[in-house]
Amino acid sequence: MTASWKRTHTCGELRAAHAGRTVVLNGWVQARRDHGGIYFLDLRDRYGVTQIVLSQAVLGDTKLGPEYVLSVRGKVSVREGSNVNRERPTGEVEVLVEHVEVLSASPVPPFPIEEQLDTALDTRLRYRYLDLRRGNLQRNLIHRSRFIQSMRRAFEREGFLDIETPILTKATPEGARDYLVPSRVHPGEFYALPQSPQIFKQILMVAGYDKYFQVARCFRDEDLRADRQPEFTQLDMEMSFVDEEDIFGVWERVMQATMREACGVEIAVPFPRMSWDESMERFGVDKPDLRFGLELVDAKAWAETCEFQVFRNALASGGRVMGIVVPAVHALSRKDVTGLEEHAKGVGAKGLAWWKAEKSGGAGPLAKFCAAPGAAESLMKLMGASDGDTILFVADREAIVRKVLGDLRNQLGRKFGLAKAGEWRFTWVTSFPMFEWDEDSKRWFSAHHPFTAPVDWTLGGPSPDLGKLSSRAYDLVLNGWELGSGSVRIHRADVQQRIFEILGIGPEERQRKFGFLLEALSFGAPPHAGFALGLDRTSALTLGLDNIREVIAFPKTASATDLMCGAPSIVAPEQLAEVHIRTVTEPDPKP
RNA sequence: GGGGGUGUAGCUCAGUUGGUUUAGAGCGCUAGCCUGUCACGCUAGAGGUCGCGGGUUCAAGUCCCGUCACCCUCGCCA
Numbered sequence: 018m019t020a021s022w023k024r025t026h027t028c029g030e031l032r033a034a035h036a037g038r039t040v041v042l043n044g045w046v047q048a049r050r051d052h053g054g055i056y057f058l059d060l061r062d063r064y065g066v067t068q069i070v071l072s073q074a075v076l077g078d079t080k081l082g083p084e085y086v087l088s089v090r091g092k093v094s095v096r097e098g099s100n101v102n103r104e105r106p107t108g109e110v111e112v113l114v115e116h117v118e119v120l121s122a123s124p125v126p127p128f129p130i131e132e133q134l135d136t137a138l139d140t141r142l143r144y145r146y147l148d149l150r151r152g153n154l155q156r157n158l159i160h161r162s163r164f165i166q167s168m169r170r171a172f173e174r175e176g177f178l179d180i181e182t183p184i185l186t187k188a189t190p191e192g193a194r195d196y197l198v199p200s201r202v203h204p205g206e207f208y209a210l211p212q213s214p215q216i217f218k219q220i221l222m223v224a225g226y227d228k229y230f231q232v233a234r235c236f237r238d239e240d241l242r243a244d245r246q247p248e249f250t251q252l253d254m255e256m257s258f259v260d261e262e263d264i265f266g267v268w269e270r271v272m273q274a275t276m277r278e279a280c281g282v283e284i285a286v287p288f289p290r291m292s293w294d295e296s297m298e299r300f301g302v303d304k305p306d307l308r309f310g311l312e313l314v315d316a317k318a319w320a321e322t323c324e325f326q327v328f329r330n331a332l333a334s335g336g337r338v339m340g341i342v343v344p345a346v347h348a349l350s351r352k353d354v355t356g357l358e359e360h361a362k363g364v365g366a367k368g369l370a371w372w373k374a375e376k377s378g379g380a381g382p383l384a385k386f387c388a389a390p391g392a393a394e395s396l397m398k399l400m401g402a403s404d405g406d407t408i409l410f411v412a413d414r415e416a417i418v419r420k421v422l423g424d425l426r427n428q429l430g431r432k433f434g435l436a437k438a439g440e441w442r443f444t445w446v447t448s449f450p451m452f453e454w455d456e457d458s459k460r461w462f463s464a465h466h467p468f469t470a471p472v473d474w475t476l477g478g479p480s481p482d483l484g485k486l487s488s489r490a491y492d493l494v495l496n497g498w499e500l501g502s503g504s505v506r507i508h509r510a511d512v513q514q515r516i517f518e519i520l521g522i523g524p525e526e527r528q529r530k531f532g533f534l535l536e537a538l539s540f541g542a543p544p545h546a547g548f549a550l551g552l553d554r555t556s557a558l559t560l561g562l563d564n565i566r567e568v569i570a571f572p573k574t575a576s577a578t579d580l581m582c583g584a585p586s587i588v589a590p591e592q593l594a595e596v597h598i599r600t601v602t603e604p605d606p607k608p
Numbered sequence: 609g610g611g612g613g614u615g616u617a618g619c620u621c622a623g624u625u626g627g628u629u630u631a632g633a634g635c636g637c638u639a640g641c642c643u644g645u646c647a648c649g650c651u652a653g654a655g656g657u658c659g660c661g662g663g664u665u666c667a668a669g670u671c672c673c674g675u676c677a678c679c680c681u682c683g684c685c686a
Contacts, residue, residue, distance in 0.1 A: 192686030
């Protein structure tokens with residue numbers, strides 16, 4: 018027998034068609050309007066809000082505070098004329114209550130449960146269960162759920178198997194800091210939480226599971242950002258007997274289906290592909306926002322003939338001189354330019370040279386170097402500028418020129434409203450550098466990870482310039498965000514051994530840390546490649562949000578704490594003893 | 609680890625060169641009134657460790673030093 022308090026409908030579904038029906042609604046008290054003889058109440062659940070009408074006789078001396086949980090039974094009544102609330106889907110009806118039961122009382126909440134909320138984040142996080150009652154968060158999490166469900170369906174259609182990999186696993190020597198878990202059974206030994214399922218999914222390929230995917234939680238003990246949490250979720254996948262084009266094809270179909278089903282957006286495939294070199298050269302960054310132009314232009318041809326010593330010196334010392342042309346229509350003021358220069362200096366530039374382009378000589382610091390006959394015209398031609406445009410130049414080492422101009426480009430795109438919401442410009446960025454030199458430790462590191470295959474390199478060939486070697490790694494980029502990355506893997510144990518040698522990981526260390534992978538690869542590994550998509554970032558971006566906390570039910574603060582449950586926390590001495598841990602630092606006093 | 613920002617009522621904020629009796633406002637809350645509101649309205653009321661600690665001063669929400677928390681960011685994130 019059904020308990021009498023159980024709902025027959027949600028708070029979002031009653032319409033005029035339900036008129037006369039006796040219904041039971043369950044929900045939270047959203048708002049109360051007491052008119053003496055008649056008492057209105059808005060009852061809320063995640064499906065909507067319905068107006069409840071109570072008489073004094075029914076209410077009696079029952080107290081109904083905000084966020085009380087109620088069960089109300091009554092008749093659906095159609096509202097007449099001006100009593101209809103057209104703002105809400107349920108506004109044409111109300112429930113005339115015959116019986117009300119308080120299922121649960123509540124203190125006054127520390128902040129109101131409403132959409133427009135400017136309460137400080139720490140208060141919201143401390144009472145996350147109240148924050149999550151708000152429509153915004155509910156919509157975000159519903160969107161995320163639909164997004165992920167849609168992706169799962171797409172991967173199933175593609176023939177992928179959903180296989181779980183361990184959370185308690187082995188520490189990895191490279192990459193991010195690991196979260197460690199002490200072993201009780203093995204004193205002094207530790208598990209690590211996975212930074213990604215990387216090694217396990219490669220081993221699944223060796224095992225013959227040629228199409229694997231998983232919604233995988235990953236853990237990295239590094240400092241947070243608006244788009245980075247210490248634990249995050251990836252749609253992780255790997256395939257055998259494929260190259261990068263097969264991976265791209267699967268993801269283009271998956272993203273097209275998911276954008277259609279979860280976002281109602283049609284996107285064009287295939288996505289454009291560009292090399293890392295091209296992206297850096299045209300946009301100054303490895304995750305270009307393709308919604309607008311303002312591309313970087315090489316000014317070398319002009320700079321090497323001009324009298325401006327800053328430009329000449331930069332080139333003479335092996336650096337670059339590049340610029341961005343800001344069309345006249347955006348009317349960049351001197352104050353704007355000063356602001357941009359401050360910003361440029363903040364990110365490492367020594368200065369920002371600019372020129373208001375005019376065939377007659379123009380204005381700005383560069384104008385006097387454009388005075389020579391033909392100088393202005395040739396510079397405008399080189400840069401693709403027209404009269405009235407403003408050109409911003411940076412002269413420095415290549416890395417700084419790219420970083421500063423890439424940064425300025427993004428800033429200008431935002432400032433001029435060129436990066437339009439609702440426009441989705443995906444792109445693959447390919448051929449990342451294979452290795453990066455680290456000055457501090459005087460050694461090479463993998464730019465992606467040590468299992469990434471190099472482009473065009475055979476073991477027998479001449480020793481390559483490691484800094485110029487490209488890898489078969491790729492990123493998926495959307496509107497200036499890196500959504501995910503992957504690579505074609507090394508499937509031969511001898512090549513893998515050689516990479517470890519370059520990385521300075523000796524035979525003994527190699528064996529201890531990766532021996533099981535090398536051994537697995539030696540037992541007949543198929544060529545394989547994979548990719549992982551950041552689901553937090555992708556969910557946030559497709560909702561137009563710039564902080565992934567808004568799509569995570571229980572996120573952490575910038576210092577990696579959980580304000581609701583109070584993690585991390587000290588534990589009882591017995592608990593430490595059990596896992597053979599002794600602390601050497603007293604914890605910070607908690608306020 | 610570095611840089612920047614914020615911290616005053618449950619929430620969001622104001623608070624002048626340090627000085628006006630009891631640190632204010634809006635919202636929320638409580639009580640009373642009100643039979644058609646829907647962010648109901650009207651009247652009244654309660655509510656404060658000015659993040660915390662120290663210092664300067666006749667006097668500190670306000671100035672100085674330290675510290676904590678939160679946010680953004682650089683480093684970091686194979």
